Amino acid sequence: MVEKRTRPQDKIRCDACPVLCYIADGRSGACDRYANHDGQLVRLDPLTVIETTEQKLVPFLGDDATDWDGDIVHSGQPFITAVGAGTTYPDYKPAPFIVAQQIDGVDMITVVTEGIFSYCGVKVKIDTDRHIGEERDVVRVDGEPIGHVMTSEYGSKMLSLGGVEHLTGGTKAEGRITCDALLKLCNRDAVEMEIGEHHTRLTIQAGRAPIIDGDEERLMRVGCGSAAIGMFARQWFGHADEVVVVDDHITGVLSEHQAGKLLDVPPTGIRIHGRRSTPGRY
Template sequence: MVMETTSPAIDKIRCDACPVMCYIKPGAAGACDRYANHEGKLVRVDPHVILERTVSHGGKLVPFSRTEDWDGKIVHEPSTFVTAIGAGTTYPDYKPAPFIVSAEVDGVDMVTVVTEGIFSYCGIKVKIDTDRYLGPETATVRAQGEAVGHVTTSEYGSQMLSLGGVHHLTGGSKKEGRVTCDTLMDLANCKAVELTIDGGASVVVQAGQPPIVNGVKEERMRVGCGSATIGMFAKQWHGKVDEVVVVDDHITGVLSEHQAGKLLDIADTGIKMKGRRSTPGRYFQVADPGTGWGGTDISDPLAILGPFDAKEAKAGLTMLMVSTTGEHSSYYVLDETLKPVETEMPADLKFSVERIQENCEPALCTVLFMAGAGGSLRAGVTDNPVRLTRSVKDALTRVT
């Protein structure tokens, strides 16, 4: 399968498993980390792993055997599964796969073809649980100053990044390609990576860990948008406060105008909101995106309010303003001029803010590896690759 050829460089071995054709010096591995030069011989680095049999057989290849009756499944699942881990690879597959294991099941020939397939051009999708503004969509994401991806469309309560891919791996400078590859490897191996976003924030991302945005560790996802928060907690606010505003970059909720408030017969308060009114009690674009209250750019929640309507508002009216994570909250009482004055929050309202926090899921980073194996891998299995593809679609062939 793999030839050993002495290179012009002394003591180096040339590997022909793939078109890179590495010259490997003694004690070193090739670019793929699958083959190495061990005392002048080309060897596979990792043992070939057989699931459920690795302990008793030391990770060596064991033969297939099947005696039990067919259970009715379209595809047989052998109790001994020959993995590709440590199998080595040939890519593109102008040669047969490293391992081809045959067996007979109920008189039907079964063939298992094993190759440690290379992912040609891979990428990673990163889900970052945060309301904080990381940067505009399509903004370039950088690692070590090099472009490695971009900001993509956000999901509910989370910001999304798309990293890697052919353009960044091979379409730019050599440094850009190396940094992109290192970033993908680190993220996929659950290591922390610091990313910066053009026109936005710096964020430390690590799979399964809270994101750190501009040096601040995120604690929780939002419980829902401002409108959803009103719907969930309106009953708990009824009779304890006259007005509640849940600040949110997506949909800011106003209790007295919201359908939940109407069903509870909460009186109009004369509150006036900035932004674009969507439906009663629901407002878009009350502020610009940012890292402040509810994912907006404000640090003073009163900035999203206009003057109270004197026909409906009255001195002494109480108002709670809170973010969708409960991270920010303030309590106000209208003075004689109908201006909100911040006052110490009553205990029962503090409890409701804590209840919002309790109902928020922990903020985490999720890393999804996206990859495609090169089409030529099929050539190590069949002379007509498209028929293999069709057999996979028909569930006659299983690819793992």
């Protein structure tokens, strides 16, 4: 005989998604979107409506455009965002906010729902030449894994943070710490983290130099040796017979490089002891 489950005392059942949480008074459900407030199911994220914007918008049609004033969100009328508008996923119930309006005599119906946080992630580009960890090393915040080190791109170190494995695939603490770190990074706040078994300490913040093991970065190469020659060959031309840009990725030689050939830089006889990739690139 199967025992019939009864509703826990002093709890309400949320039907916003198939999880059907029982929520005690003063607590939130598993999604952290709905809560029990004095026996009433309430949303924790308020619906955000933008009526005006103080952001400086950049007209993508140019300054000479006469048929558009640069207003992206039509700030003269309410602009409904997805923040606080939807519910969890998968969801059989319709979105709780459906907006209707007329534009040029045409009835427009807008259904707004928010993207679920378990799909969210951030790709972080760190401008540093210093070694922060091996590829695939785990990135941790407060001891919880939130991502990993990726392949370097254009000389910068790259991190992949967030995603479903960390937000909902691990413990609840891991998911909350991952979500908190993503929100801080996207809001231009500083986040402290550790990388790999060597526990490299890293503090990153949008628009600020990274702090690695307590030292703030001051300088960074603008590219590999080949890239440097491509950018600065004309400035060097006439001031030096030869320029060799030594780099741990690609070392460049001006007279052999394509940039040097286009400037008619004569060969100097200097040879690099190493494996040549293409002319002027080792």
